[in-house]
Amino acid sequence: TLRAIIFDVDGTLAETEELHRRAFNDCFAAQGLGWHWDQHRYRELLRVTGGKERIAHDLADRGIDPAAHDIPALHRAKTERYTALMAGGEIALRPGIAALIASARAGGLRLAIATTTSRPNIDALIRATMGRDASEVFDVIAAGDEVAAKKPAPDVYLLALRRLGLPAAHAVALEDSLNGLLSARAAGLRCVVSPATYTRGDAFPDDCPLVADFTDISTPAALEMLLREP
Ligand code: XBP
Ligand code: MG
Known part of the structure; x- marks a missing residue:
């Protein structure tokens, strides 16, 4: 589960x-x-x-x-x-992200971040888009400046899992890039990819679940359904 x-x-x-x-x-x-x-x-x-x-x-x-x-x-x-x-407030969350965060929270799921960027940038993004502290929204935050090797190495996802206290089988990673997918998979995680402007058109492995945006997986049930598809 x-x-x-x-x-x-x-x-x-x-x-x-x-x-x-x-x-x-x-x-x-x-x-x-x-x-x-x-x-x-x-x-x-x-x-x-x-x-x-x-x-x-x-x-x-x-x-x-x-x-x-x-x-x-x-x-x-x-x-x-x-x-x-x-x-300055020009950046918004991608479609479906706010709904997924809210429904996952309501369903008792834990939320984490595993990113290559550094902590001040995460705090600035969550403050600007959600008006809250990143540490209020996410139970665990693993940032690029905390690990020896950045994505595609598994380090940052392994750090997030360690802080969550969960084995990889109980979590899923959401990514937009091949480097991100490789990092998540190297940590043993399942991964759903939604390409973004700079990663659209990149080649992703055939067995990688792809979504245009996060509106189709904006509930944990929809996300689990996608992960069960052959
Ligand atoms: C994105 C990156 C980052 C940003 C810049 O990684 O590779 O380097 O481009 O941020 P992710 P910094 O999608 O894993 O967050 O300058 O702080 O590295
Ligand atoms: Mg990315």
């Missing part, structure tokens, strides 16, 4: 990647670096999870020595910019 739902954040709870991209670009500009990531480039760079890792990869890819830049400081500025932009 299903006892917990573990949510990815970026692309799953909300379409946040354009705000991340804006925050990165604003910081690059503010520091006079002359770097800019357009949508095409950002789609490529999303294969590398984690903001600091993404910046380092981009620099190396362009023949710039990542060690020549203070990437942690640059990324701290990006997080500050992102949380400020998030407070």
Whole structure:
């Protein structure tokens, strides 16, 4: 039986990647670096999870020595910019997410987050979209800055399961990306994927349950039904 739902954040709870991209670009500009990531480039760079890792990869890819830049400081500025932009209120939860959270809660399921992004960004998103503390909405939050290896490694999902005190068989992961799906599956979890703007068109394994959005699985019963389908 299903006892917990573990949510990815970026692309799953909300379409946040354009705000991340804006925050990165604003910081690059503010520091006079002359770097800019357009949508095409950002789609490529999303294969590398984690903001600091993404910046380092981009620099190396362009023949710039990542060690020549203070990437942690640059990324701290990006997080500050992102949380400020998030407070502007342009971002909404994806369709079906609020209903699923409410019905899962009413049905006694536990709710968790397993994400690559860092804690301030989660807090800013839940505050801006739900007007509440993330820790009030979710029983467990496992963030990228708490684990050694980010998705597609299983670490962040294993951390969420450990904090839930549940075996993987009693939980399901909701994701939008292949890296997320691989991470969840490596932790032994079942996973339902709803592609987002930056992950639509990606190739997902044939046996992966796909939904256009979360409105069709906005109750635990509907979610369990989908998981039972052959
Ligand atoms: C999304 C990511 C993150 C964000 C940026 O992962 O890969 O790196 O793009 O956030 P998920 P940070 O969907 O698992 O949340 O800059 O804070 O890393
Ligand atoms: Mg995601």
